[in-house]
Amino acid sequence: MLVHIKQLFPNSGRDVVGKFAYPAFNTQNLETTMGIIQAAEELGVPVIIDVSEGAIKYAGLTTIFEIMATLAIKAKVPVALHMDHGKDVEQIKTGIELGFSSVMIDHSGDDVEKNIKATKELVDFARTEGAWVQGEIGRIRGSEDWINVSDAEALLTNPDDALKFVQATGVDTLACAFGTIHGIIKIRGGATPVVDLPRIKAVYDKVKIPLVLHGASGVDENIIHEAILAGVAIINIDTELRIAFTEALRKSLADQPEEVDPRYVFKPVIEAVKQTAMKKLRQFNTKNVVVSSQ
Ligand SMILES: [Zn+2]
Structure with missing residues (x-):
């Protein structure tokens, strides 16, 4: 069933924060979305599905939303839909009107004051439509779509800045730079992410979202x-699903060189996405989460 993201955080999030985490899996197409939802259904757990601006450019906003929403409505588990790393405010607003219950506005590349202004404007709009907004404070390393942040520029989230940002904007969830890196480099032998755990605690103790x-x-x-x-x-989680998808696709084509029906070519690909998503869903332990009915 399609749910609002707030239904995954009953009791102002107190039933979830500190105990569980929801994986938010990025999708670009039908097959990835199918694999994610099949994984959540097999384990009987709720899930969040994300789409980035890059994926929207590839598939079209309405097209990818309809794929996500149609599969979510039919799903046997709660599924919430989120637009990730939005830079284009008009597109984010269109996404909210379409039915994304959560959107992210990412002005983390700007200084704090500009970031607050842009984020607050979107929060004001989202409130009238009932959507949640995720802001970002601090700068997460790596590359994702239009973002390119070199190591030298990287700035981890300062807990006091985070509090100021949350109070001034009213965001519902907060993306922070805790030392992780976007993209593929870390998996293929590049920079190793060092997660600053005390910083996570310090930020959460301030912002409480x-x-x-x-x-x-x-x-x-x-x-x-x-x-x-x-x-x-x-x-x-984006990169690990992309790797599962493309590696399975290469193998599927090599294993079935005569196959001309995409449905059979994609069958093991969907399964590979599902298995990778299941691994994450198990790790993040949302089995005992109670989802609110509204
Ligand atoms: Zn990101």
């Missing part, structure tokens, strides 16, 4: 567990 960990593909399971205990309640 669900924290979002971006760039978490490839981060050690024990570190993820510590991050959840410290206050991370949503963990974005």
Whole structure:
């Protein structure tokens, strides 16, 4: 069933934060979305599905929303839909009107005052439509779509800035730079992410809203567990699903060189996405979460 993201955080998030985290899986297409939802259904747990501006450019906003929403409505588990790393305010507003219950505005590349102004304007709009807004404070390393932040520029989230940002904007969830890195480099032998666990605790103790960990593909399971205990309640996973998808696709084509029906080519690909998503859903332990009815 399609749910509002707020239904995943009953009791002002107190039933979730410090205990569980929802994976927010990025999708770009039908097959990835199918794999994610099948994983959540098999385990009987709720899930968040994200779409980035890059994926929207690829698939079209309405098209990808309809794919996500149609599969979510039919799903046997609660599914919430989120627009990730929005820079284009008009597009974010269109997404809210379409039915995304959560959107992210990312002005983390600007100074704090500009970031606050842009984020607050979107929060004011989102309130009238009933949507949640995720802001970002601090700068997460790596590259994701239009974002390119070199190591030298990287700025981890300052807990006092985070409090100021949350109070001034009224965001519902907060993406922070805790040392993780966007993209593929860390998995293929590049820079190793060092997660600043005390910083997560310090930020959560100030802001008391669900924290979002971006760039978490490839981060050690024990570190993820510590991050959840410290206050991370949503963990974005993109790269690991992309790798599962493309590696399975290469193998599927090699294994069935005569196959011309995309449905059979994609069958093991959907399964690979599902297995990777199931691994994360198990790690993040949302089995005992109670989802609110409204
Ligand atoms: Zn991100």
